[in-house]
Amino acid sequence: MAGIVRYGTYLPYFRLQRSAIGGGKGERTVASYDEDSVSMAVEAARDAVRGGVAIDAVLFATTSPAYAEKLDAATIQAALDLPEGVSSVELGGSSRMGLAALLLGLDLATAGQHALACASDLVVGAPGGARESQGGDGAVAFVTGGDGDAIARMLGRASATIEILDVWRLPEERFARQWEERFTADTMAGSIIDTARRALSSAGVEASALATVILDGTNPRSMVGLPKALGLRPEQVADPLAATVGRTGVAHAGLLLARALDQAKPGDRILVVCEADGVDALVLEVTGHIKDMRPVRKVDRWIASKRNDLAYNTYLKWRGILPFEPPRRPDPERPAAPPMRRHERWKLAFVGSRCEKCQTGHLPPQRVCVKCGAVDQMRAERFADTSSRIATYTLDHLAYSLQPPVVAAFVDYEGGGRFPCELTDVDPAQVAIGDHLEMTFRRLFTAQGVHNYFWKARPGR
Amino acid sequence: MASNGIKDRVAIVGMSCTPFGEHWDKGPEDLLVDAATEAYRSAGIDPEQVDAYWLGTMASGYSGLMLSEALKIPYKPVTRLENMCATGSEAIRNAAYAVASGAYDLVMAIGVEKLKDSGYSGLVGSNPPNDGTLSNMTAPATFSLLAPAYARKYGVEEGTLKQVLARIAWKNHKNGAKNPKAQFRKEVPMETICKSPPVAGMLGVFDCSGVSDGSAAAILCRAEDAHKYSKHPIFVKALSFAAGPAAGYYSQEYDFTTFPEVVASSQDAYKQAGVKDPRAEISMAEVHDCFTPTELVLMEDMGFSPRGKAWKDVLDGRFDGEGPQPINPDGGLKSFGHPIGASGLRMMYEMWLQLRGEAGPRQIKGPKLGLTHNLGGAPGRCVSFVSIVGAG
Numbered sequence: 001m002a003g004i005v006r007y008g009t010y011l012p013y014f015r016l017q018r019s020a021i022g023g024g025k026g027e028r029t030v031a032s033y034d035e036d037s038v039s040m041a042v043e044a045a046r047d048a049v050r051g052g053v054a055i056d057a058v059l060f061a062t063t064s065p066a067y068a069e070k071l072d073a074a075t076i077q078a079a080l081d082l083p084e085g086v087s088s089v090e091l092g093g094s095s096r097m098g099l100a101a102l103l104l105g106l107d108l109a110t111a112g113q114h115a116l117a118c119a120s121d122l123v124v125g126a127p128g129g130a131r132e133s134q135g136g137d138g139a140v141a142f143v144t145g146g147d148g149d150a151i152a153r154m155l156g157r158a159s160a161t162i163e164i165l166d167v168w169r170l171p172e173e174r175f176a177r178q179w180e181e182r183f184t185a186d187t188m189a190g191s192i193i194d195t196a197r198r199a200l201s202s203a204g205v206e207a208s209a210l211a212t213v214i215l216d217g218t219n220p221r222s223m224v225g226l227p228k229a230l231g232l233r234p235e236q237v238a239d240p241l242a243a244t245v246g247r248t249g250v251a252h253a254g255l256l257l258a259r260a261l262d263q264a265k266p267g268d269r270i271l272v273v274c275e276a277d278g279v280d281a282l283v284l285e286v287t288g289h290i291k292d293m294r295p296v297r298k299v300d301r302w303i304a305s306k307r308n309d310l311a312y313n314t315y316l317k318w319r320g321i322l323p324f325e326p327p328r329r330p331d332p333e334r335p336a337a338p339p340m341r342r343h344e345r346w347k348l349a350f351v352g353s354r355c356e357k358c359q360t361g362h363l364p365p366q367r368v369c370v371k372c373g374a375v376d377q378m379r380a381e382r383f384a385d386t387s388s389r390i391a392t393y394t395l396d397h398l399a400y401s402l403q404p405p406v407v408a409a410f411v412d413y414e415g416g417g418r419f420p421c422e423l424t425d426v427d428p429a430q431v432a433i434g435d436h437l438e439m440t441f442r443r444l445f446t447a448q449g450v451h452n453y454f455w456k457a458r459p460g461r
Numbered sequence: 462m463a464s465n466g467i468k469d470r471v472a473i474v475g476m477s478c479t480p481f482g483e484h485w486d487k488g489p490e491d492l493l494v495d496a497a498t499e500a501y502r503s504a505g506i507d508p509e510q511v512d513a514y515w516l517g518t519m520a521s522g523y524s525g526l527m528l529s530e531a532l533k534i535p536y537k538p539v540t541r542l543e544n545m546c547a548t549g550s551e552a553i554r555n556a557a558y559a560v561a562s563g564a565y566d567l568v569m570a571i572g573v574e575k576l577k578d579s580g581y582s583g584l585v586g587s588n589p590p591n592d593g594t595l596s597n598m599t600a601p602a603t604f605s606l607l608a609p610a611y612a613r614k615y616g617v618e619e620g621t622l623k624q625v626l627a628r629i630a631w632k633n634h635k636n637g638a639k640n641p642k643a644q645f646r647k648e649v650p651m652e653t654i655c656k657s658p659p660v661a662g663m664l665g666v667f668d669c670s671g672v673s674d675g676s677a678a679a680i681l682c683r684a685e686d687a688h689k690y691s692k693h694p695i696f697v698k699a700l701s702f703a704a705g706p707a708a709g710y711y712s713q714e715y716d717f718t719t720f721p722e723v724v725a726s727s728q729d730a731y732k733q734a735g736v737k738d739p740r741a742e743i744s745m746a747e748v749h750d751c752f753t754p755t756e757l758v759l760m761e762d763m764g765f766s767p768r769g770k771a772w773k774d775v776l777d778g779r780f781d782g783e784g785p786q787p788i789n790p791d792g793g794l795k796s797f798g799h800p801i802g803a804s805g806l807r808m809m810y811e812m813w814l815q816l817r818g819e820a821g822p823r824q825i826k827g828p829k830l831g832l833t834h835n836l837g838g839a840p841g842r843c844v845s846f847v848s849i850v851g852a853g
Contacts, residue, residue, distance in 0.1 A: 328582045335593030343592040362711055364594065370711040392610055392717055394662035396602035398583055405661075408598045410606070410841075412713045420596045420710060433609075444593065452593040 003150025008047025121249025136246025156203025361417025475504025545837025637796020673798025709841020
């Protein structure tokens with residue numbers, strides 16, 4: 001059988017207050033101007049694959065792909081420094097595809113593979129609409145494998161596929177539309193209950209024995225009947241994080257599952273139900289391995305790590321909805337395919353080099369050692385997770401940025417190595433020499449239709 | 462190790478410099494024609510007498526054709542070169558070596574840059590096709606790193622350092638106000654400098670050199686021929702250049718309070734020229750004041766001030782136009798802007814005027830040795846040029 005071996009999550013730093021949009025309580029997560037579904041998936045997956053776990057397949061689900069054509073899963077594979085021998089699959093078209101990716105990962109695990117199932121979405125709604133205020137940005141990643149080393153074993157599952165005009169968007173359109181909610185709620189309610197029951201039945205688990213039930217869907221109203229139908233107690237139903245995060249599209253069911261795993265104890269049973277163009281339901285049992293394999297950052301830590309004063313017009317600029325005056329500086333140049341390919345491990349995995357003779361670190365990787373002059377005696381070394389601090393920094397008011405001023409720093413890495421690097425998710429007034437930093441995978445800019453991914457540094461979150 | 466030098470083997474017998482500024486009515490070719498024509502006249506020669514040319518431009522044109530087509534030079538060697546912000550000085554250095562070798566008798570070094578046509582703020586460079594991981598730090602940002610590092614290392618209060626930097630800008634503008642060829646010919650009060658809008662780190666607008674168009678040129682020959690062309694030639698005592706391994710970008714040992722490239726090139730130049738005590742022997746210098754903290758650090762790297770003491774020398778007026786060791790008597794990059802290919806030659810033009818007693822209201826009394834210096838790149842990763850020239 002199969003289960004979840006490890007997991008990781010990611011929520012961006014910024015929050016948009018619903019009151020700033022013009023009404024509503026609480027706040028939603030907002031990806032920064034230099035993030036997208038791919039970069040957030042990488043951030044979540046880094047925690048899931050930390051410490052090294054052999055991955056056979058990369059699965060990526062999103063409704064907000066970075067490219068309509070060009071495999072985002074390959075960028076994720078490269079950023080995680082996974083071997084090129086992995087297989088890859090992308091899923092999209094519905095916010096249910098995040099949980100579907102996990103189910104597919106569990107299928108592959110049943111067949112003896114380790115799969116990395118990532119789900120990430122940047123949910124953008126038309127200004128003033130419910131999707132804008134109720135949506136959120138975030139990512140989750142699970143590694144699936146055999147149930148021997150699983151932190152949560154799959155006990156049962158069930159699915160339904162339903163053709164319905166609920167949420168839709170043409171490929172060339174920016175904003176999704178949604179049909180009137182009462183129709184969807186009434187139409188889907190029966191299938192939701194039926195699919196959940198089938199999953200519990202296949203697992204041989206009574207609803208009353210569940211520690212946590214996760215309900216997620218395009219329409220909260222369609223879920224309201226389920227607790228009553230299954231006879232659930234209110235405390236069994238997980239907080240959907242509507243007030244603190246918003247619904248993070250394909251990532252949301254997994255994000256709520258990850259939060260349940262953050263808090264679970266061995267033996268807990270969890271039901272996950274996700275509704276969108278049908279229903280997927282999954283029943284898991286938490287194992288004793290949970291204590292050893294929890295990620296570095298739990299969901300509640302991400303929720304607490306935030307800056308919540310984002311102005312609405314800044315948000316609209318970041319999402320490209322509001323046009324603005326460009327700087328009197330040249331547009332960024334498109335990176336070129338051959339050098340990107342030659343330097344792939346540097347650019348995407350942040351792999352530098354270390355001199356075998358004198359142990360000096362080099363970023364980017366060099367052939368000749370800056371200290372001892374040894375030629376071609378380097379070994380590759382990944383610095384993405386290496387502890388680092390600010391050697392010196394400056395606030396650059398001239399460099400172009402969607403969040404000026406640019407905070408530029410020389411970053412010194414533990415064990416040697418230095419790199420001039422842009423800081424992100426940072427309050428310029430709070431930066432100080434010696435501050436500890438973490439590397440984070442970002443989309444620096446997009447030029448002539450090419451996304452330029454690379455790494456920045458951020459204060460610890 | 463190091464260089465042998467060509468002390469007193471090459472002379473400059475003619476020089477020219479266009480006004481620097483916003484030449485909306487002139488392209489780079491026009492500026493080249495202006496500078497070359499004036500240089501021929503300065504040396505009292507006809508264009509046919511010049512055997513070879515070195516043209517410095519960072520990005521205003523390509524190949525020797527830029528010059529040979531503009532001047533209609535008939536089938537002679539024209540070398541176009543680039544070495545970042547030291548481009549203009551590189552034209553002089555390479556031209557000097559060509560006459561010293563005996564390959565040519567009379568040559569021209571000329572530099573030009575047309576920056577104002579781009580419509581952008583500050584300097585912009587274009588990169589070859591790349592992987593998209595190059596730093597996007599602007600020039601003021603990289604040089605701004607010098608200021609806090611210097612303040613910390615030598616225990617200078619940040620407020621005091623701001624005054625020191627402002628005084629460097631004030632001094633260079635004061636000098637530039639007396640120079641008819643400068644882009645900015647007005648003194649700027651200390652208060653205006655201190656309160657100018659922020660650009661990067663501690664640096665305000667007035668801590669940064671301007672952006673301008675300009676061209677300058679020199680005619681060089683072997684020393685023994687110098688008096689054929691000029692009553693008052695000036696003589697090359699030293700030419701030095703250092704390109705660094707960019708160690709400051711890789712090694713945690715670099716602390717942003719020095720340019721090792723400048724130390725290396727100035728030490729080499731002093732050795733070539735036989736200068737033992739640059740603080741006492743160098744009468745004046747044109748240095749690369751791209752940003753005010755650059756000039757501060759240069760004073761120590763070149764040995765004009767002891768380590769950690771340049772800030773005091775600045776406040777004491779040591780480097781003022783009337784001080785004991787004037788720095789940037791023509792107004793520097795601060796007053797001229799920095800048309801990259803031309804700047805190194807513009808600096809040499811001031812040495813030419815000063816050593817010949819032709820600097821008018823800026824004239825320094827009895828200068829013996831003058832130094833010019835260019836820096837290209839950023840702290841930790843740069844190229845540095847130093848020349849020393851004298852009248853006798």
